[in-house]
Amino acid sequence: MSSLVYHLQDVTKHYPTRSGQERCVLQVADLRIYRGEILALVGPSGAGKSTLLRLLNFLEPPSQGTIHFLGQPFSREQAMPLALRRRVTTVFQRPVLLSRSVGENVGYGLRLRGERNVQERIQAALAQVGLSELADQPARQLSGGEAQRAALARAMILEPDVLLLDEPTANLDPYNVGLIEEAVRRTNQEQGATMVLVTHNIFQARRLAHRVALLLDGRIVEVADVADFFEHPRDPRTAAFVRGEMIY
Amino acid sequence: MQRILTGDATLIETVLLSLQVSGTALLLSTLIGIPLGAFMGLSRFPGRRLMTALLYTGMGFPPVVVGLFVYLLLSRSGPLGQLNWPFLPALFTPGAMILAQTIIAFPLVAGFTMAAVMGVDPQLRQQLQALGATPWQSTLTLLAEARVGVVVSIIAGFGGIISEVGAVMLVGGNIEHKTRVLTTAIVLETRKGDFGLAIALGLVLLSLAFLTNLAMLQLQGRTFDP
Numbered sequence: 001m002s003s004l005v006y007h008l009q010d011v012t013k014h015y016p017t018r019s020g021q022e023r024c025v026l027q028v029a030d031l032r033i034y035r036g037e038i039l040a041l042v043g044p045s046g047a048g049k050s051t052l053l054r055l056l057n058f059l060e061p062p063s064q065g066t067i068h069f070l071g072q073p074f075s076r077e078q079a080m081p082l083a084l085r086r087r088v089t090t091v092f093q094r095p096v097l098l099s100r101s102v103g104e105n106v107g108y109g110l111r112l113r114g115e116r117n118v119q120e121r122i123q124a125a126l127a128q129v130g131l132s133e134l135a136d137q138p139a140r141q142l143s144g145g146e147a148q149r150a151a152l153a154r155a156m157i158l159e160p161d162v163l164l165l166d167e168p169t170a171n172l173d174p175y176n177v178g179l180i181e182e183a184v185r186r187t188n189q190e191q192g193a194t195m196v197l198v199t200h201n202i203f204q205a206r207r208l209a210h211r212v213a214l215l216l217d218g219r220i221v222e223v224a225d226v227a228d229f230f231e232h233p234r235d236p237r238t239a240a241f242v243r244g245e246m247i248y
Numbered sequence: 249m250q251r252i253l254t255g256d257a258t259l260i261e262t263v264l265l266s267l268q269v270s271g272t273a274l275l276l277s278t279l280i281g282i283p284l285g286a287f288m289g290l291s292r293f294p295g296r297r298l299m300t301a302l303l304y305t306g307m308g309f310p311p312v313v314v315g316l317f318v319y320l321l322l323s324r325s326g327p328l329g330q331l332n333w334p335f336l337p338a339l340f341t342p343g344a345m346i347l348a349q350t351i352i353a354f355p356l357v358a359g360f361t362m363a364a365v366m367g368v369d370p371q372l373r374q375q376l377q378a379l380g381a382t383p384w385q386s387t388l389t390l391l392a393e394a395r396v397g398v399v400v401s402i403i404a405g406f407g408g409i410i411s412e413v414g415a416v417m418l419v420g421g422n423i424e425h426k427t428r429v430l431t432t433a434i435v436l437e438t439r440k441g442d443f444g445l446a447i448a449l450g451l452v453l454l455s456l457a458f459l460t461n462l463a464m465l466q467l468q469g470r471t472f473d474p
Contacts, residue, residue: 057377089378092374113380164378
């Protein structure tokens with residue numbers, strides 16, 4: 001955990017409201033994310049966690065400020081080059097799979113990059129998430145947990161520098177949660193991928209993350225090593241959150 | 249009926265011209281309509297609602313009105329007829345019929361394509377982008393996901409022109425060996441009182457439509473994107 005992957009400086013994100021005004025949903029003065037770490041983003045719904053992930057995946061630009069990714073600036077004025085954009089990917093809360101076979105879904109990102117002989121890599125990726133038997137099955141027939149594991153395999157096969165996880169285990173049973181957490185941990189350790197995990201489950205954050213950040217109303221309240229975050233929170237709002245109290 | 253069974257030369261000529269005119273018009277409509285429909289379904293821009301309303305109006309355009317419009321445009325005293333541009337078709341030629349049928353079919357192809365891509369899960373687009381798709385790759389994949397609707401759009405376009413008579417009659421003139429197609433031949437034979445031939449021609453037309461649609465349905469099971 002040494003070299004810097006992301007550096008966010010004075011980043012804000014506004015969305016227009018129906019009344020024609022602007023609503024600020026994210027305001028991050030300074031956030032650094034380091035190579036090989038798992039950073040968990042926690043906080044109540046509407047805190048700006050998913051918005052932050054979309055910015056980190058360059059799916060939309062910040063309204064103000066700059067995100068530096070591996071030294072390359074990304075802002076309203078400066079787009080992220082495709083080659084760098086492709087070093088980051090996201091697993092969303094709801095897996096959206098193409099109406100093709102599971103194997104074709106998993107190999108889709110590789111084919112986008114012009115790679116053709118991908119069968120072995122598809123099989124290896126499916127094996128990592130326990131779906132080897134289902135390569136030829138239509139993806140739409142998968143259960144919720146299987147679909148999420150296929151989505152994780154589709155992301156991991158790309159061997160991204162950064163894997164963003166937006167509540168990847170929400171609404172899943174403990175068996176699937178365990179499989180996904182194990183795959184995430186292994187990818188982090190073996191591939192050295194940097195990960196940003198959005199989760200409502202503070203126990204999961206504790207199990208997986210190296211550092212934890214609490215977001216409230218679009219602002220980062222506290223970022224700390226996992227032990228400090230849970231055992232010695234500096235901010236009273238973090239302490240309340242860790243105790244499971246409702247905070248707004 | 250005997251003329252059909254014995255492969256009468258004039259009949260074959262009429263069938264081939266029908267396929268040539270409607271086939272070319274459908275190809276042009278597909279080349280214009282699918283990109284236009286995809287663009288309108290996937291983009292947000294000022295004036296989109298107005299364009300959508302115009303497109304939907306185009307989907308219900310009476311062919312005979314399109315024929316009248318093309319007739320007036322291409323006639324010698326019309327705005328395009330006066331220009332004498334070599335690539336503009338003259339009235340009473342297959343080219344004029346193709347132009348009229350393209351104008352009839354492309355709003356159908358574009359409108360149904362737009363509806364089809366708008367029906368694809370909106371989160372899929374974000375997911376494709378997150379997987380590193382370029383806008384072009386993303387559009388191709390979304391079209392492939394919407395392929396059932398996209399093929400229906402082509403079938404609707406084909407149905408709209410293979411069976412229409414008003415426009416081809418007006419701009420083609422139903423000239424034997426030159427612009428006579430199945431629909432105009434049916435009108436002629438009915439007026440002459442040769443109902444047997446008119447019915448037989450109708451059966452040929454229906455068979456052509458059935459076989460073409462059958463071929464197009466094969467496309468629904470295929471993907472052409474990465």
